[in-house]
Each structure stands twice: as structure tokens, then as C-alpha cells.
Amino acid sequence: MKNKLGKQTLVFRNKPVITGECAVVGTREGSGPMKEYFDVILDDDTYGEKTWEKAESMMLKNAILTAIRKAGLEKSNIDVMLTGDLLNQLMSSSFTARDVSIPFIGLYGACSTMTQSMLMASVFVDGGFAEHAVCGASSHYCTAERQFRMPLEHGNQRPPSAQWTATASGAAVISRQPCTANNILIPAPKEIFVTYATIGKIIDTGMKDANQMGAAMAPAAVDTILNHFEDTGMTPADYDVILTGDLGYIGKEIALDLFADAGIDSAKLGVRYDDCGTMLYYREKEDVHGGGSGCGCSASIYTGYLFRKMRAGEFKRALIVSTGAMLSTISPFQGESIPGIAHAVTLETS
Amino acid sequence: MADNTTGVPKKEMAKAYEKYAKSFTPKPTYVANCVRAFIAGGLLCILAMFLQNKLMAMGQNEKDAAAIVTIAMICAAQLLTGIGLFDSLTKMAGAGVIVPITGFANSMVAPALEYKKEGLVLGVGGKLFSLAGPVLVYGISSAVAVGILYWLIGGAK
Numbered sequence: 001m002k003n004k005l006g007k008q009t010l011v012f013r014n015k016p017v018i019t020g021e022c023a024v025v026g027t028r029e030g031s032g033p034m035k036e037y038f039d040v041i042l043d044d045d046t047y048g049e050k051t052w053e054k055a056e057s058m059m060l061k062n063a064i065l066t067a068i069r070k071a072g073l074e075k076s077n078i079d080v081m082l083t084g085d086l087l088n089q090l091m092s093s094s095f096t097a098r099d100v101s102i103p104f105i106g107l108y109g110a111c112s113t114m115t116q117s118m119l120m121a122s123v124f125v126d127g128g129f130a131e132h133a134v135c136g137a138s139s140h141y142c143t144a145e146r147q148f149r150m151p152l153e154h155g156n157q158r159p160p161s162a163q164w165t166a167t168a169s170g171a172a173v174i175s176r177q178p179c180t181a182n183n184i185l186i187p188a189p190k191e192i193f194v195t196y197a198t199i200g201k202i203i204d205t206g207m208k209d210a211n212q213m214g215a216a217m218a219p220a221a222v223d224t225i226l227n228h229f230e231d232t233g234m235t236p237a238d239y240d241v242i243l244t245g246d247l248g249y250i251g252k253e254i255a256l257d258l259f260a261d262a263g264i265d266s267a268k269l270g271v272r273y274d275d276c277g278t279m280l281y282y283r284e285k286e287d288v289h290g291g292g293s294g295c296g297c298s299a300s301i302y303t304g305y306l307f308r309k310m311r312a313g314e315f316k317r318a319l320i321v322s323t324g325a326m327l328s329t330i331s332p333f334q335g336e337s338i339p340g341i342a343h344a345v346t347l348e349t350s
Numbered sequence: 351m352a353d354n355t356t357g358v359p360k361k362e363m364a365k366a367y368e369k370y371a372k373s374f375t376p377k378p379t380y381v382a383n384c385v386r387a388f389i390a391g392g393l394l395c396i397l398a399m400f401l402q403n404k405l406m407a408m409g410q411n412e413k414d415a416a417a418i419v420t421i422a423m424i425c426a427a428q429l430l431t432g433i434g435l436f437d438s439l440t441k442m443a444g445a446g447v448i449v450p451i452t453g454f455a456n457s458m459v460a461p462a463l464e465y466k467k468e469g470l471v472l473g474v475g476g477k478l479f480s481l482a483g484p485v486l487v488y489g490i491s492s493a494v495a496v497g498i499l500y501w502l503i504g505g506a507k
């Protein structure tokens with residue numbers, strides 16, 4: 001197969017390019033360490049809507065439309081929309097798609113949705129099935145909390161490993177050719193190309209504690225990254241930055257330990273590697289316990305922070321690996337463990 | 351890591367990984383939580399006792415005074431839940447405010463607030479007991495069981 005390397009990695013020979021992106025985040029995320037990188041920060045997490053679900057849809061819609069505008073395009077130019085979220089039946093994405101009327105495929109990858117959708121969008125564009133594809137993901141603390149955990153106002157104490165679902169959304173337009181719209185800026189920002197993607201396998205560690213998501217997902221992230229290195233022949237040194245999605249503080253430590261076991265020197269990896277879940281909030285001040293999680297966590301950090309840094313030329317090659325815990329609302333009650341997954345995407349600048 | 355036939359890891363593997371993950375996890379501050387719960391719960395009881403004594407001094411009998419205090423506690427917890435303070439209070443005080451009747455009141459009001467958007471019948475009505483339901487089911491069931499036992503051993507006249 002000419003566009004596949006090894007067992008799990010896809011090669012995008014036509015180099016799909018990211019032409020526009022946007023990150024929309026909630027108030028708490030917008031007052032964290034990453035606040036200067038986000039395009040839109042909400043004043044109010046309801047976003048002026050009647051329900052939390054509507055608010056989340058609105059965030060995704062805003063992210064998508066802004067990304068399209070930044071690419072210098074119109075809605076009608078977009079051939080396919082590939083987005084996902086955490087809600088049952090992809091409520092936020094489907095209702096966004098209803099509003100924007102772009103041909104739509106919904107994706108579920110739990111918190112791995114952002115790289116999953118970027119991978120799929122790149123496949124569409126690289127294969128010539130789309131000229132422009134928009135991909136994205138969203139999550140909202142209040143919608144996720146009520147679906148997966150407890151009503152918001154219920155009093156309880158969260159264990160130290162519990163993670164905080166980010167109220168955030170990110171979207172990117174992936175196109176076959178660079179758009180010229182950006183080039184009026186001087187100096188011209190760098191173009192970001194999608195060059196490889198590695199599809200992850202489900203790794204189930206047998207963890208059953210839904211408050212230990214980072215630990216449940218870390219082996220999946222490590223597995224995908226190691227397979228990526230094996231398939232492509234690259235090493236951590238080939239990357240300027242490696243970001244995992246939402247392992248959080250505990251998951252990140254576990255990942256580093258597993259990498260060390262696999263013979264990847266953590267001192268070498270340490271300077272390049274970080275986890276979006278540990279970047280989004282101030283750890284002590286915000287009382288987020290295990291760190292951030294949710295589709296929006298990695299989506300907003302990639303589209304807000306990473307893409308901006310790459311366009312500015314600070315990073316030349318990045319590996320992004322969103323991680324998902326594929327549990328359902330009923331599986332923990334049936335005694336099932338948490339299946340973890342991670343998809344990796346390689347980004348390079350010109 | 352996984353058993354080849356099902357993808358579900360073997361029990362000992364899962365146990366070993368859980369132990370490994372635990373070594374990275376900070377321990378909950380059990381002692382501090384207990385102390386805080388003890389102080390908060392104690393203060394709550396002192397407040398209740400104070401109210402009851404006041405009411406009795408104003409001429410209520412003991413039974414009525416106790417009922418009024420219970421109702422007052424429930425109302426206070428409901429109000430605090432409604433204005434969004436109860437969950438912050440619980441973060442600090444933990445079991446000190448969850449174990450008394452205040453915790454029960456919170457577990458009724460929180461779903462009522464949460465599911466208002468889904469309508470009064472299927473939203474609030476359907477989900478009102480989603481948290482308190484299990485407590486009621488097993489609380490009432492065990493009360494009935496104990497009652498029958500009491501009757502059988504001839505306690506009831």
C-alpha cells in the first residue's frame with residue numbers, strides 16, 4: 001500500500017495544509033496559563049443560550065465558522081465537516097451541523113476526537129475527496145458533568161485523580177492547497193502541513209475507576225507513539241514538540257515512566273513532551289485536581305497555542321496525540337474496565 | 351497486556367496496573383478531611399441544638415421543636431444549593447454536611463435544578479430521585495425488614 005507505513009501509520013503524500021483554525025474557550029480556561037492564545041474567551045459559560053448543550057453547540061459553531069473565515073473561505077467552499085464531542089448521539093456536533101449545512105460526518109473518539117477528526121479530514125483531502133475539510137471537537141464541563149457524573153450543584157468531594165472537563169472547542173480547516181489569504185501579512189506566517197497520522201489501537205489496562213482516566217489512557221498514548229516511531233523510523237529527537245491530549249498530571253507521569261521502560265530517555269523526551277491537560281489550568285489556584293480533560297482540552301491547545309507557535313516558526317515539527325477514554329455512561333455500572341485510545345498526527349511547517 | 355481472545359486484561363494484570371497507577375496518584379488527605387468533617391458536622395449539630403433549645407424556651411414542646419429544626423436545616427441546605435454555595439461548602443466540609451439531613455436535601459434539589467430544562471414532568475419529575483432514590487429504596491426496605499423482625503420477636507404490641 002503506497003500511503004501506509006508499517007502497521008498503523010498513514011502517509012499524506014499530497015501534504016494537506018491547515019489553512020485556518022480557531023479556539024473558543026470558557027471563562028475558567030480563558031483565565032488559565034494559555035489565555036493569550038485563544039481566539040474567543042466566553043464571558044459566561046452559557047454563551048447566552050438556554051441550555052448547556054446549546055452553549056456547547058454554539059462554541060463549536062463559532063470555532064468552525066471562524067476557522068473557515070480565517071482560511072479565507074465561505075461555508076459553501078467546505079466539502080465535508082468532521083466533528084465530534086462527548087455527548088450521547090453527538091448532540092453538540094449534530095446540532096451545529098444542522099445550523100451550518102455543510103455535508104457532515106460525526107465522529108466519536110471520546111477525548112481523542114481532535115486528532116481523530118484531523119486524521120479523517122487529512123485522509124479526505126489527501127485522497128482527493130475534498131478540497132477543503134473542516135474538523136473539530138468540543139466539550140463543556142456542564143454538559144459532560146451531567147451526562148457522566150453528578151448534577152452540578154450536588155455536593156461531593158472529588159478525589160485527587162479526578163480531571164476537569166474543559167469548556168472548550170477547537171476547529172481547523174484542512175485544504176489541498178495553501179490559501180493565499182494569509183500572505184498579505186508580513187512576515188508571512190508559516191504553513192502547517194499534515195504529513196503522517198497513526199491510528200491507535202484500544203488498550204485496556206483493566207482500570208475501572210472513572211476518576212483515574214489519565215492512568216487508563218496513558219498506555220494507549222505510549223503505544224500509539226511507540227508504533228508511530230517504529231512505523232516512520234523517526235525518534236523523539238525528530239520532533240520539536242510532542243503533545244498528548246488529556247492525560248493530566250498523573251497520566252503524564254505514568255506516560256514518562258512507560259517511555260523510560262521502553263528505552264526512551266525521559267530527560268531527552270522531557271523537554272519536548274507535555275500534556276494539554278496539564279497546560280490548560282493553573283494547578284493549585286484552579287483546584288482542578290488531576291488536570292484538564294475533554295475533547296476541547298486538546299482541541300483548544302492545538303488550535304490556539306500550538307498552531308500559533310508553529311506559524312510563528314517556533315516549532316517546526318510537532319506530534320499531537322489526543323487520548324480518549326472510551327467508557328460509556330453505563331459501562332462502569334456493568335463492571336467494565338475503561339478502554340483507552342490515542343491517535344497521533346504529525347504536523348510540519350514549510 | 352490483554353488476553354488474546356477478548357481484549358480484556360487478565361485480573362492479575364489489571365490489579366498490577368492499578369497498583370502501579372496508584373503509586374503515581376497523590377493520596378486524598380483523609381486525616382484533614384476527617385478533621386474538617388468533624389468540625390463542620392459538630393458546628394452544624396451545635397447550631398441545631400441551639401435552635402431547638404431556643405424554640406423550647408419559647409414554649410414549643412421537644413418533639414415540635416426538633417421537627418422545626420429539621421425543616422429549617424433542610425430549607426437552609428436547599429437555599430444554599432439553589433444559590434450555588436452548597437457544593438463549595440461540601441468541598442471544604444465533606445461528610446460534615448453530607449451525612450446530616452442537609453446532604454439529603456442537596457441530593458434532591460441538585461437534580462431538580464439540573465433537569466429543569468428537560469421539562470417539569472420527565473425532567474424534574476423523572477430525575478428528582480436519581481440521587482436520593484437508592485437511599486430511599488434501601489432505607490425504607492431495611493426499615494420494613496427491621497419492623498417485621500421486631501414484630502416477629504414480639505416487640506410490637
